[in-house]
Amino acid sequence: MTPYRPRALGRLVRAALAEMPVVVVTGLRQSGKSTFLQHEKGLAGRRYATLDDPAQLAAARSDPQAFVRSESPLTVDEAQKCPDLLVAIKREVDRARRPGGFLLSGSANFALLKGITESLAGRALYLTLHPFTRRELEGRLAAAPFVRRAFDAGEPPRRVATGGIKPRAIVEGGLPPVCLAEAGRPALWFKGYEQTYLERDVRELARIGDLVPFRNLLLLAALRTAQILSVSELGRDVKLNAATTARYLSLLEASFVVRRLAPFLANRATRLIKSPKLYIADSGLASHLAGVDASRLETGDPMSGALLETYVAQNLAAILDSDWLGARLGYWHVQGRHEVDFVIESGRDCLAVEIKAAARWDDRDLAGLRAFLDKTPRCRAAFLAYGGPEILKLADRLWAVPLAAVLE
Secondary structure, three states, rough: OOOOOOOHHHHHHHHHHHOOOOEEEEOOOHHHHHHHHHHOOOOOOEEEEOOOOOOHHHHHHOOOHHOOOOOOEEEEEEEHHHHHHHHHHHHHHHHHHOOEEEEEEOOOOOHHHHOOHHHHHEEEOOOOOOOOOOOHHOOOOOOOOHHHHHHHHHOOOOOOOOOOOHHHHHHHHHOHHHHOOOOOOHHHHHHHHHHHHHHHHHHHHOOOOOOHHHHHHHHHHHHHEEEOOHHHHHHHHHHOOOHHHHHHHHHHHOOEEEEEEEOOOOOOOOEEEOOEEEEOOOOOHHHHHHHOOOHHHHOOOOHHHHHHHHHHHHHHHHHHHOOOOOOEEEEEEOOOOEEEEEEEEEEEEEEEEOOOOOOOOOOOHHHHHHHHHHHHHOOOEEEEEEEEOOEEEEEEEEEEEEHHHHHH
């Protein structure tokens, strides 16, 4: 069995349990939540129950109040399966409010599920466990993330990782069975994962009679990962009306399969794109759905850039959610002119990051960053994250940095 690898979110969960009566950890199915709850430092030793167990689910449904009453702190995995349990937890918290009493998890976004947010309003903190990041896989959690250090200093740290991102890392993504080499044949595992998600999670979250249109939408979303979302165009291509398309996308988002990245709008540039970007939450899953393997990425598949950007997006989102609360991830795009892949905003200031897989670049690759710096005086630093090994200062507030360093 693979030894347990600490997760960056652990520090935040432990801190939250010291203050909040209920802490909820949600995230994509198979992102490692159950293992995290049972093995992460400071979380092991709590009374643990999983509602994936039919007997425990039956007990929770039969007498929710008795199920949650406990002298010791209680951890409930897949808690969204029994909404009445959450009402019972609310009553128990109101009866005897104590920090860390309840730690819940689920593979659906509680904040988007009707009735759940109301029952825990003012009593719970919601946190997301993302797929594994490079920092976690490499065991480099002691130091603050590169993006946080760069933001604080207004320049890149002197000592950083070098080089780009290998195609294998992109197609493996961050789901533990694949990235930790627990699955003997990743392609088969991803196929089973896709089927389980469609046949289990979707039917639990919503009544969808015909899964074929939903499956087609999921596949098309993977082919359009890292692109600006047009709900009407997506629906037209999959032959669904706009309302159904929007509903299906919300379902994919509620189960953490897709992520919408909001645009950065806090400047005076004209013709700014205001639609979100759409990303599959794990680059390995996106690669599987798009039918792209490592050999195709190495030979310059048309999806290469989008899948690399998806990989960076999932890493940056995880870093912000675990190590930089309050920071927001977005993108910048002036229609027909300039774009920047990622903008990290904290308070009134921000960082800009443009992704370039190759080890060489030209002025066209810097045009978006230069335009963004010109229009955004409060941008502390802008980085061209490229496949080379060196940190190079290119202009005031503008650097080329190794792509691997940005994800440190």
